[in-house]
Amino acid sequence: MDNVVEIKHLQKRFGKFQALKDVTFNVQAGEVFGFIGPNGAGKSTTIRTILGILRSSGGSATVFGQNVWSNAVSIHKRLAYVPGDVYLWPNLTGGEVIDLFLKLNSQKHSARTDELIKKFDLDTSKKCRTYSKGNRQKVALIAAFSSDAELYIFDEPTSGLDPLMEEVFQDEVLALKNDGKSVLLSSHILSEVERMCDRIGIIREGTIIETGTLDEMRQLSRTVVTVTTKQPVASLETMDGVHNFDAKSANKAVFSVDSEKLNQIISAVSNLEIVGLQSTPPTLEDLFLRYYNQEGDSHDGE
Template sequence: MTEAIQVRGLTKSFGATRALNGLDLSVATGEVHGFLGPNGSGKSTTIRILLGLLRADGGSVELLGGDPWRESAQLHRRLAYVPGDVTMWPNLSGGEAIDLLGRLRGGLDERRRKDLLDRFDLDPTKKGRAYSKGNRQKVAIVAALSSNVELLVLDEPTAGLDPLMEESFREVIRAERQQGRTVLLSSHILAEVEALCQRVSIIRLGKTVETGTLAELRHLTRTSIIAELAGSPNGLAELPSVHNLRVDGSQVSFDVDTAALDESLAALTKVGVRSLVSQPPTLEELFLRHYAAGDGDRG
C-alpha cells in the first residue's frame, strides 16, 4: 500500500513554544484517516506544514510523494483543503468564492458543485459576512469537494454544522471513500471519526501517542467486567492486567486490559461464574485516556 502522507519525527517551534515534538503520521492512499488530539496539541500546525504554509524545523514530510514546502503549488493541484477557521472575503458571494477556489485548484466539477449546494442547502448569493459560521464552513466544504482531487485535507470541517448537515457530510465522505479518495480528517467529534475513519492517529503535546485501526485501539484499552462468582476470587489481584478490582462477597468488578482478557477470565472460571457482564471500551474512554494530561506515561 502506498502512503499519501508520510511524516516522521516532525518538529516545529514558534519562538520558545514547541508546537510539534517529533510527530509521526502515516496515511495510506485510499484510506480515511482520523487525526485526533486535544486543543493545542498541534493538529492544525501539522496540517499547515503538510500544505507548505509553514516550514518544518526538523523531521521528514512527504505528501503525495513530494516535498510540501518546495513543491507546494504542484502538489496542491492534487488536493483540496477545508480550513478549521473559515473566513470569507466580505465583498465576494459564497458562489464566487467556491468558483474562485475551484478554478485556482484547476477546475471544478459542475455537477458535483450543484449537487453539493443542494445537499448542504447553501445559498450561494450571500456575501461573505452574511453567512453564519456553519454556512461559511459549508462554503469551504463545497469548494473543496467540488474538485476532483486525490487527497482531501479537512481540519475540523463539521465544527458548526447542524446534525442534519453533519449527516450529509458523512454521506459525502463515505462516497469519497468508496471512490478511493484519501482523506485526512481532523476532528473532535468521536461519532464522526468512528463512522468514517479506518485508521486514526492520536497526538498530544506535538507527539503521536497512538496510531492504528479503531479495532486495534480498542484492543489497547480496558474492558469492564462485573461478575457473580461461585466462591471468592483467587489470584485476580495478582494479575498485572487487572485494574480497579473491587470485591464484595462473591461479586467482583474490575477493568482489564482488553489484550489480556484471557487470563482474567481463566481466573474467574476457575472459581465458577454465575453471571458475567462485560462492557467493551467506548471510544470516549479511549480518547479521554489519551487526551488527559499525564496519561501518556501510564498508558
C-alpha cells in the same frame, strides 16, 4: 505509490516555542486517516506544514512523494483543503465564493456542485457576511467535495455543523473513500473518527504518541466487565491485569481488565460460576481520555 503523505520526525518551532517535537505518520493511498489530540497539541500546525503554509524546522514531510515546501504549487493542484476557521469574502455571495474556490483550484462548477449545495442545504444567494459559522463551513466543504482531488485534508471541518449536516459530511467522506481517494481528517468528534477512519494518529504536545487502527488501539487498552457469580468475587481483585475493582456486593463486581489478560481473568471468573457477565470494550472516548491524560492511567473506563 502507497503513502500519499509521509511525515518523519517533523519539527516546528515558533521562536522559542517548539509546537512540533516529533511528528511521524503516513497517510496511505485510499484510506481515511484520523488525526486527533487535545487543543494545542499541534494538529493544525502539522496540517499547515503539510500544505506548505508553514516551513518546518526539522524532519521531513512529503505529499505524493514530493517535498511539501519546495513543491507546494504542484502538490496543491492535487489536493483539497478545508480549515476549521473558514474566512470568506464578506461581499460575495456563498455561490460566488464556491465558484471562486473551484476556479482557484482549476475546477469547474458541475452538477456535483449543485447536488452538494442541495445536500448541505445552503442558500447560496446570501452574502457571506450574513453566514453563520456552520454556513461558512458548508461553503468550503461544498467547494472541496466538488473538487476532483487525490487527497482531501480537513482540519476540524465540522465543529459548526448540526447533526444532520455532520451526517452529510460523513457520507461524503465515505463516498470519497469508496472512490479510492485519500483523506486526512483532524477532529474532536469521536463518533466521526470512529465511523470513518481506517487508522488514527494521536498527537500530544507536539509528539505523535500512537498510530494504528482503532482495533489495535483497543488491544492496548482495557475492557470493562461486570460479573455476577455464585461464589464470592473478592478473590478477583488481586489478580494481575484487574484494575479499578469495585465490588457491588459479595457476588457482583465491576472492574477493568488489560486486554492481554482477558483470557486468564475470564477463566478465573468462570471458576466462580458465572451467573451474569457483561463486557464493554473500550470506546474511542476511553482511549482518548487515557492518552490525553499525562499519567495515561487514571481513567477507569466507566
